[in-house]
Amino acid sequence: MGRLEIKSYEKIKEFLSEEHVGRIASIDENGYPQIIPMNFAFVNDSIYMHSYTRGEKLDNILRNPKTGFEVDRELEFLPSYFSHPTDASQADTLYISVVIKGKAVIVEDDDEKTLALNGLMKKYQPEGNYIPIKNNDLVLDEVAVIKIVPESIKGKYKIGQHLRTDSRLVLAKKILKRNSPTSRQTLKVMGFEETPDGLKMVDEPVW
Structure with missing residues (x-):
């Protein structure tokens, strides 16, 4: 990737902390990738998401834990006329993206589910005004928590x-x-x- 590769892990973590939507890719029973947009938090070097307790993506993960996760931000579309008065092929985009490959698990431990859900709350409601979830709250039985442990993290950016x-x-x-x-x-x-x-x-x- 050369100059387009994000080499700083801290920059990747910063980017993941700022973006609100990621896309999880799992493999369905027919071998096709299923891609779903999800809210997420990057906590302790892992991706955490919450979900209903039943669903196709959970079935996919239980059958095959290999998953992908992608987050991107389009910074700016660069119209073709920036480079040439008539050549449409000159259009371009400035962007940031991170792609993760790893193994997904359904978290069962209440302490870890609490960590994940509070991580999500801290990210999406930074102004507070809520009581942090405790490891004996009933809500822990009402949601599933998906964890992706990265085996590879690759980032690209194009900002000039x-x-x-x-x-x-x-x-x-x-x-x-x-x-x-x-x-x-x-x-x-x-x-x-x-x-x-x-x-x-x-x-x-x-x-």
Whole structure:
């Protein structure tokens, strides 16, 4: 992957802590992959999700624990005219993605289920205003908790690091001018800041 590979495990953990939707892939009884979007928390180097106590994905995991898990964020679509006035093939996208392969299990231990559910609450309701779940709460019997133990974690990101410094600035200016709903957040991720003198790279993100 070269310059597009995320080499920092801390950056991968940071990304997983920020994203709200991941996709779990399991193998159904006919050998086809089943992909489902899920809320998740990355706790103690494992992916945790909660689910109904019955369902196809649980059956799939019990039959074959090998699973995939993917999280991505489209930062910015780059229209073709950024690079060429008429050539549609020049369209591109800035993005971040993480792909995990590992073994999934249905968590039975109440202490671990409590850890997972509180991890989910902390992530999705960081403002608090709830009583943390305890390991003897009835809710533990009403939900299933899926855990994926990663065997490999690979991340990719494309935020302009593949371009020369001058070309990156030109791209940043075009993103700012297009003024999409995500443009300013994208520029921040790219390491740019708006100043009275125009766009300036204040950080050189190396992941």
